[in-house]
Amino acid sequence: MSTLDWELQQELAQIRSEGLHRALHCIDSPQGPRIEMEGRSLENFSSNDYLGLASHPAVKEAAIRAVERFGAGSGASRLVCGSLRPHHDLEDALAAFKNTQAALAFSSGYATAVGTICALVSRGDTIILDKLVHASIVDAARLSGAAIRVIPHNNLAALERLLTSVTRSRTAPRSPGGDSPNTSGRRQRILIVIESVYSMDGDLAPLREIIELKERFGAWLMVDEAHGTGVLGEGGRGLADLLRVSDRIEIQMGTLGKALGSAGGYVCGTSSLIEFLINRARSFIFSTAPAPAAAAAATAALGLLQSAEGPRRLSSLRALIRQTTLALNKETTGEAAPGASAIVPILLGDETRAVAFSDTLRRCGFFVPAIRYPTVSRGRARLRLTLTAAHDPRVLALLLETLQQLQAGRWEASQ
Numbered sequence: 172m173s174t175l176d177w178e179l180q181q182e183l184a185q186i187r188s189e190g191l192h193r194a195l196h197c198i199d200s201p202q203g204p205r206i207e208m209e210g211r212s213l214e215n216f217s218s219n220d221y222l223g224l225a226s227h228p229a230v231k232e233a234a235i236r237a238v239e240r241f242g243a244g245s246g247a248s249r250l251v252c253g254s255l256r257p258h259h260d261l262e263d264a265l266a267a268f269k270n271t272q273a274a275l276a277f278s279s280g281y282a283t284a285v286g287t288i289c290a291l292v293s294r295g296d297t298i299i300l301d302k303l304v305h306a307s308i309v310d311a312a313r314l315s316g317a318a319i320r321v322i323p324h325n326n327l328a329a330l331e332r333l334l335t336s337v338t339r340s341r342t343a344p345r346s347p348g349g350d351s352p353n354t355s356g357r358r359q360r361i362l363i364v365i366e367s368v369y370s371m372d373g374d375l376a377p378l379r380e381i382i383e384l385k386e387r388f389g390a391w392l393m394v395d396e397a398h399g400t401g402v403l404g405e406g407g408r409g410l411a412d413l414l415r416v417s418d419r420i421e422i423q424m425g426t427l428g429k430a431l432g433s434a435g436g437y438v439c440g441t442s443s444l445i446e447f448l449i450n451r452a453r454s455f456i457f458s459t460a461p462a463p464a465a466a467a468a469a470t471a472a473l474g475l476l477q478s479a480e481g482p483r484r485l486s487s488l489r490a491l492i493r494q495t496t497l498a499l500n501k502e503t504t505g506e507a508a509p510g511a512s513a514i515v516p517i518l519l520g521d522e523t524r525a526v527a528f529s530d531t532l533r534r535c536g537f538f539v540p541a542i543r544y545p546t547v548s549r550g551r552a553r554l555r556l557t558l559t560a561a562h563d564p565r566v567l568a569l570l571l572e573t574l575q576q577l578q579a580g581r582w583e584a585s586q
């Protein structure tokens with residue numbers, strides 16, 4: 172055996188012993204409320220396809236038409252000869268939907284975070300992250316070379332303290348002209364990166380308060396609406412739109428792979444931001460343009476959201492969210508339903524226990540994945556239940572009943 176295989180098997184054994192081993196499950200059906208997994212039909216409560224658009228006839232039709240007209244692949248990067256009509260249509264639709272000057276499409280949300288953050292900050296700058304931001308943002312921050320500071324989740328007091336200390340050194344007397352220069356000679360930048368809806372907890376950022384802080388201290392704000400777009404606010408325009416603060420956020424990003432039912436990522440912002448990213452975002456420049464079908468599908472999803480069907484789907488989703496939070500006795504703020512996310516975590520703590528719960532549910536016909544380290548901290552394992560507009564409230568009621576019995580210990584979650 173090669174040393175590679177031997178060493179990797181040692182590590183895999185360790186991963187298994189910690190209850191952290193993962194494996195792929197082959198799905199033989201489209202995304203939907205019911206999936207075929209390894210010969211079984213399961214009620215699917217794990218998809219981020221929040222509006223059920225991934226298999227929507229109009230979205231599929233748009234993808235098929237794009238394949239027929241533009242082919243399967245884009246053939247080159249956007250800056251060479253891969254900038255196809257469907258990409259431009261998508262970017263126009265995104266900017267209009269988010270009410271920004273411009274938008275830029277990337278091949279994934281992950282590539283969006285990496286390309287954008289690394290283009291905007293570098294050594295000598297500071298990037299401030301919420302403790303629970305997505306791995307793509309953490310990786311981007313590390314790659315950027317900027318100094319990384321992490322605040323406890325949604326902690327405004329900690330953010331204010333950090334901004335106070337970072338800006339104090341920014342205007343230190345060693346540069347009499349004002350701001351101290353970074354390695355490239357320009358003003359030191361401070362970029363705060365948060366999510367509007369946190370992907371594993373489903374809670375919202377105190378966006379308005381964070382905006383007030385970043386404005387007071389002269390920092391920039393990037394908001395990842397991966398789980399907010401298509402879910403929150405009027406017509407699913409996201410939290411920034413719901414709170415009417417869109418024009419006070421420097422960088423809005425998100426994915427096309429969740430509520431928009433396709434694949435890819437985007438940034439929305441000013442024309443200068445987009446022009447700059449076209450010139451500087453390496454994951455945009457050095458990567459083949461997204462498949463035309465994916466771009467066209469996302470554009471069709473944005474169109475659906477703005478048709479009569481959008482509000483209908485959103486209100487089905489919101490009714491399911493209400494049904495779930497009521498049954499699980501989660502805090503219901505009584506606030507307008509447009510501010511509730513489609514992610515419902517059921518915290519169990521222990522990794523092995525979470526996996527046992529998930530296995531038991533699967534035997535009952537429900538797919539609700541256990542989320543463990545490294546996706547969440549050790550000892551914070553959970554079931555992550557996601558709702559989509561395509562779910563049947565009666566099936567959801569059955570799942571909630573089963574969950575309550577499991578939690579009450581009436582059923583031994585078997586390993």
Ligand SMILES: *Cc1c(COP(=O)(O)O)cnc(C)c1O
Pocket residue numbers: 279280281282284305307366370395397398425426427428434435436
């Ligand atoms: C899913 C997700 C991403 C990554 O988007 P992909 O298009 O799946 O690469 C980025 N940020 C957050 C918060 C996400 O949940």
